Amino acid sequence: xxxxxxxxxxxxxxxxxxxxxxxxxxxxxxxxxxxxxxxxxxxxxxxxxxxxxxxxxxxxxxxxxxxxxxxxxxxxxxxxxxxxxxxxxxxxxxxxxxxxxxxxxxxxxxxxxxxxxxxxxxxxxxxxxxxxxxxxxxxxxxxxxxxxxxxxxxxxxxxxxxxxxxxxxxxxxxxxxxxxxxxxxxxxxxxxxxxxxxxxxxxxxxxxxxxxxxxxxxxxxxxxxxxxxxxxxxxxxxxxx
Numbered sequence: 001x002x003x004x005x006x007x008x009x010x011x012x013x014x015x016x017x018x019x020x021x022x023x024x025x026x027x028x029x030x031x032x033x034x035x036x037x038x039x040x041x042x043x044x045x046x047x048x049x050x051x052x053x054x055x056x057x058x059x060x061x062x063x064x065x066x067x068x069x070x071x072x073x074x075x076x077x078x079x080x081x082x083x084x085x086x087x088x089x090x091x092x093x094x095x096x097x098x099x100x101x102x103x104x105x106x107x108x109x110x111x112x113x114x115x116x117x118x119x120x121x122x123x124x125x126x127x128x129x130x131x132x133x134x135x136x137x138x139x140x141x142x143x144x145x146x147x148x149x150x151x152x153x154x155x156x157x158x159x160x161x162x163x164x165x166x167x168x169x170x171x172x173x174x175x176x177x178x179x180x181x182x183x184x185x186x187x188x189x190x191x192x193x194x195x196x197x198x199x200x201x202x203x204x205x206x207x208x209x210x211x212x213x214x215x216x217x218x219x220x221x222x223x224x225x226x227x228x229x230x231x232x233x234x235x236x237x238x239x240x241x
Contacts (some may be wrong), residue, residue: 132237
């Protein structure tokens with residue numbers, strides 16, 4: 001508190017009040033008082049209208065858990081990583097415009113390129129970023145992961161036969177939320193919607209086609225970091241072929 005008192009003395013009471021207003025707690029948005037259908041509709045609309053978002057998604061199947069941690073925007077830019085199941089390794093990725101950088105660890109390379117070829121690839125890349133075009137066949141799939149519009153379609157589409165039930169209030173990483181559970185045949189999904197500030201979709205988790213998954217959303221409309229790997233720490237994909 002001494003720091004705030006010092007600021008007040010220097011800036012004056014009026015200026016200090018303006019400064020501290022930014023620390024005010026977010027106000028309730030009343031979404032928890034609405035129907036399950038309206039809650040989910042509003043949350044889907046916020047996600048569909050987002051210009052950028054931080055998404056951490058995990059899908060569990062018979063092979064294990066695959067995790068995506070991405071900051072991505074509607075222009076196709078992204079920064080993040082993918083972690084494969086059962087020790088399959090991790091790869092960092094950056095996409096800016098049509099340029100893609102991928103930094104796989106040794107476990108990732110050897111899981112994707114078995115045998116001595118994987119070992120040779122790891123030695124050749126030598127912990128550098130692989131740089132190439134999003135149009136390159138080897139990088140196209142990873143580049144498509146950076147398509148925010150695709151994730152928006154996936155998480156905002158409503159099955160025609162989905163039934164929704166409002167649940168309890170809870171928190172997601174400290175943010176107050178209301179839950180709504182949807183059912184469509186054997187598929188289930190629980191939506192966690194912010195009850196303070198805008199009614200953002202904070203989390204969705206459930207089972208679809210026998211696969212259990214969860215996706216967390218945060219940092220709505222925050223810019224994707226623009227920094228790209230330096231040339232001295234990168235190798236052009238064309239030089240590896």
